[in-house]
Every structure is written in structure tokens, then in C-alpha cells.
Amino acid sequence: MVRAKSWTLRKHFEGFPKTSDFELKEVELPKLKDGDVLFESVFLSVDPYMRPYSRTMMKEGDIMIGSQVARVMESKNPTYPVGTYVVANSGWTTHFISDGKDLQLLPSWPEKIPRSLALGTVGMPGLTAYFGLFEICKIRAGDTVLVNAAAGAVGSVVGQLAKIGGCKVVGSAGSDKKVAYLKQIGFDEAFNYKTVGSLEEALRKASPDGYNCYFDNVGGEFSSIALHQMKKFGRIAVCGAISGYNDTVPQKGPYIQGPVLWNQLYMEGFIYSRWNDRREEVLKILLRWVLEVRGVTVPQTTVRELMLLPFSQMPVYANKSQVCSHTLLFHTQPVPLAGDMGVGWVCVSIKACRIQYRREE
């Protein structure tokens, strides 16, 4: 018998999540039926989207949503023999039983890259960056691309892919260390939006003739200001609206129809799953870029035990202006991401956006 430990949502978040909104539960999993597979979670992801989605997709008592890299422990399903790795959407749990539906097999995985990247650059965040840039922003060589939350799991890949695409890339992030990191991974311009004084001036200084593309992870006031610096026919990919995820009362800003109209701007919200039919193809592209192109990496940190994670200090939930800090995590153990690139260490030092749970193996 296997006992699964799962973090459940005790109470829907009001404003910032609190420790008391969560509850750890332990259940004994049943025996496998024919077709069933028992998985252990190897890496769990914690992402900003969980804040708004928990409101609409979850009821109190449910296991927290989220995806994981999981490995087959026991199987009565020939498609998933013991030792197979998948990406599943079974939430924050150490073990789970699946009937084999809605699992994604990991592509052929090189030894020198940790499988945690299947939740990062070669997973949802990488797919999000790819489709947002190529399908929504429709980047062309020579474009100037703006991305905010640029040191995050998606933003950092956006910047690196845009450089591969021949663009000038400007990134906004919330600490000087993050800004240094952005320059290290190839951003042409980067600034700390918290210390620039005037965001309007910082944007204008970084690209005096404006922006062709804006990959928006933040929304809110940042977007209201950035909108006015888009070039004619500028393209805006609305990927996230993190500035509003903790709101109980929606924030307000100037109506946007004026600037959208005058410069004939194009804006589209998107979720990577729209292109599920191209998932395999693009994951292979991303994996190739990680292997061949130095620099396509994703900030990540690992923690040894999910159970040690102090929810009151969980970086994603803690403070909307400090989304990425997680100095208080126990047992952080950085993992180099692609051999000698050693970006794992860098990411730890810049307090990257994603935490990933790694069981002892």
C-alpha cells in the first residue's frame, strides 16, 4: 500500500494566500485495477496561474492544481511500464493513480538535462513563450520585443527565443540581480521597474522608437503605460495578468480603446494548450535549442521535500511585488540545467520564479 501526501485547498484565497488556506492530507491509495498506473511525483510545479485558476477550477477541499513530472512505480497498463516518465496534471501530491488518460510521455530525454525542464523550458512555460512569440506576436527579425516579469519561467525563455529570432529584446524585472541575470542571458536592455522612477521614461530610453511586440505577463498599470509606446501595428500577446491575481476588487486604469485604435494595435490573450496538436513538434524544437544553443534556459530551484515547504512564504503567493523571492525555502539544492551552463546556480541567486519539488532519488 502506498500513502499519498497531498496539499489541499482548505479555503479559497482572499487576497494573498495564507498558510491556513492549505491543508496537508494523507490518504492510502487503493490497489490498482486493470489499466491503472501508480505514479510517484518527481518534480512538482508552482506557478502564478494557480492563483486565478484556483478560484474558477477548484472547490475547497480539492488537491491544489498543478502539473508534475512523474515516474511509474507500478503498472497494470502496457502503455506505461515501470520507470516511464510522464507529465501529468495531478496537482500537489506525492503519489497518484491514473487510468492512463491525459498523460504526456516525455520526449526522448538526454542524460545531461534534468527532467525538471519538462515543467520549464521544455514544458508549459517554454511552449507558452514559443507560441506567444511566434503565433501571437508573430516576431520578425529586426523587431523590438518588450517582455515583463522577464526573469520568470516564461519571460526568460521569451527573451532568449526572441534573440534567436533576430529581435532586440527589452526586459523588465523587479530586482537588480534579476536585471543582471537578464543581461547575462542576452537581453539587449533590462531595467528594474521598482527603482527606475518613471516606467514611461525607462521604456522610452530602452527603445526610443517604440516596440513592435509586447509579451505581457503582468497587465495592469505596466500595460497601460507600455501601450502608449507601441509602434503602429504593434502586436501584444496577453500571456498573464499577474498584477491582478491577488485582487479582491479589480484594479482600474485608463480605457485602452484609444491607443489600440490610433496605432491599430493587435492584442490577443492566449493559453499554450490552444496548440496542443503541435506540442510534440515544438517540445522537440525547444529541447534542441536547450542542447544546441547556449542560453535557452529556465530559472529553477529544487527543494528536497514538499512537506518542508513553508506555505506562508511561498514565493508565488507571498507578495505580488516580490513574486520571485523564496529565500526561506528549506534544503534548496540547485540543479545545473544544461551541463556546463550552470544556470541553476544563477537562478537561485536571482530568486527565480519557479520552485520545483524534487524527491530524493
Add this chain to the structure above:
Amino acid sequence: MVRAKSWTLRKHFEGFPKTSDFELKEVELPKLKDGDVLFESVFLSVDPYMRPYSRTMMKEGDIMIGSQVARVMESKNPTYPVGTYVVANSGWTTHFISDGKDLQLLPSWPEKIPRSLALGTVGMPGLTAYFGLFEICKIRAGDTVLVNAAAGAVGSVVGQLAKIGGCKVVGSAGSDKKVAYLKQIGFDEAFNYKTVGSLEEALRKASPDGYNCYFDNVGGEFSSIALHQMKKFGRIAVCGAISGYNDTVPQKGPYIQGPVLWNQLYMEGFIYSRWNDRREEVLKILLRWVLEVRGVTVPQTTVRELMLLPFSQMPVYANKSQVCSHTLLFHTQPVPLAGDMGVGWVCVSIKACRIQYRREE
């Protein structure tokens, strides 16, 4: 010698335009040089876009911007013999001299249709409706299309073209007479936004399962509410933002990135001139629809003398919530638009959005 009378912008508008913001000037036009053409304006247009554009495109003292149908009075340019009709952008003036550049010849024009339509259904508003629906909203048969300012020069064509395209059409307008007019020209649902109480409920009642397309002429609060009733992958054409044209301080509303993201909405601002290379082709389509399809019409009224137009009561400027009323115009003389359709009369009775100046001929 010909004396041209022109209305100039004496002072940039602050809030609502006032009579004192304009000044009538009379100048003697010079003799024609080789290549020059002397035109008399036959129809002038007055449009909502003039409010915001006057701020960005004009300096005080300039002749008010605007397009006209004009006829050649005298010519030293073989391309434009006497009697030729063109659409020009020479502003609110009775006569002007052109060097022949930036003029658009009217397409072959059937006798039974007044040339004023070259400023309406078979002109800028028609092109705007066409490109917004087919290129931005990308309407498909079976879609539900929402349009506001629906009794206006653009909105009324939007609704009729969307019906031709096999869509269900819902229109919002600001008086019961306009609503009756919308039903008469084929809108499936129409409501008076000023009297419905809850716009949210009116939109839901008109289409309980939401909207595929939203042709937005208004912006502001209306759009903030409509956004939440868009279907997944809904398309929004931002054609106008009339609710904010008189603002001195921009109005505010809830940030839109949330709903844009959750339903993966697409929004694009557009100006018809983007498709100038298709102008001739689409004008022919619109003209054919006016001739062959009963119902493709545009509300319009004519006035006999520009000089009699009391600017303090000019409908487009007078009151943002009463954009379409022009009861106080002198010498209104409705013109039937397409033979027996007699929509001219209907349009007068519903106090349509456009005024057109018609000289005695």
C-alpha cells in the same frame, strides 16, 4: 474669381466643442496653374473621428478636417475634366484648388443613387464596416455579432453586412426610434442602452450564450461589460472609442487583461485606410450590395447650406450621449438612398449620425 468659404478651428476643443471654437473665413482663390483643378464641394461629411483627430492633426486656424464629394468647376489637369466627381479630403470648405494628388475618382455611379453615398455606405463608413467585419472580426456564418452605436453611419452598415454574412446581429443604440430602425433594417436583436437598466442583462438576454464578434464603436464602460460576454476565441474590432472623445481627463475602468486572457480574446484596432489597395474592389462590392440587396443603406440627412449650420447644435459635437440628434438643422432635405427603399426618410426620423452638406444644384 471664386471665393471659398471655410470653417476653421479657432480654438482646440476642450471637452465638448463650442460655437466659439470655430470661425468662418472667406478667401479668394488664386488663378489656376497648369495641373491645377478647381473644385466645388457637393457633399461634406461630419464624423465623430474629427473630435480626437482635430487634437492630433490640426493646429488652430486650420480648416476643419473632413472629406467631401466634389465636382470639377474648372480644370488645367486632363485627368479631371469639368464635371468630374471625386472624393477629396479638403475639409469644411465650399471650394478648393487641388494639384490632382490624393483625389479618389468616384466609381461608375448609377443615376438612382445619390453621390452622397460616396461619403457613406459606398465610402469611408462602408469600407470601415466591411474591413472591420471581414478582416478583423473574420465573421463566419452562424456567428453572433454585437455592434454598438448601431444606428450610426458605420454601425448600421455593420449590422446589414453581418446579416448578409449569415450572422445573428445584436445592436445597441441610444433611443427607441433608433432601435425600431435597427429592427427594420434586419437586426435580430436591438436595445436602447440608455433605458435597459442593466447593460449586462440586456446583452445576456439578447444572446444568452455570448458573442463571437464585437464591433466596437464606443469603447469605455460598454466595452468593459461586453468583454465579459465574449465567447472563447471571441474577436473584437476596435473601430471607435466615441465614449472618450470629449474627455479632458481619460476615464478609467477595470483592466482588461484578465478577461482577454481567460477567453483567449483577440482585439485589434483598425483604420480602413490600411486596406487602401483594396479600396476600388470593395467599393464596387458595396455599390453592388446597395443596388442588389435591399437593406444595405446608411442613415443620412442633407442640409442645403453649410453656412446655416449652427455649430453650437452640431449633432456630432453636441453631447456625447446624444451623438445622433440634429433636430435643429435648417433646411433638412432627406434624400432617398436607393430608389424605393426610401431609407432617407427613416434616417431623418431617427436623427441619424451623419450630416451631409448639399449645395443647390
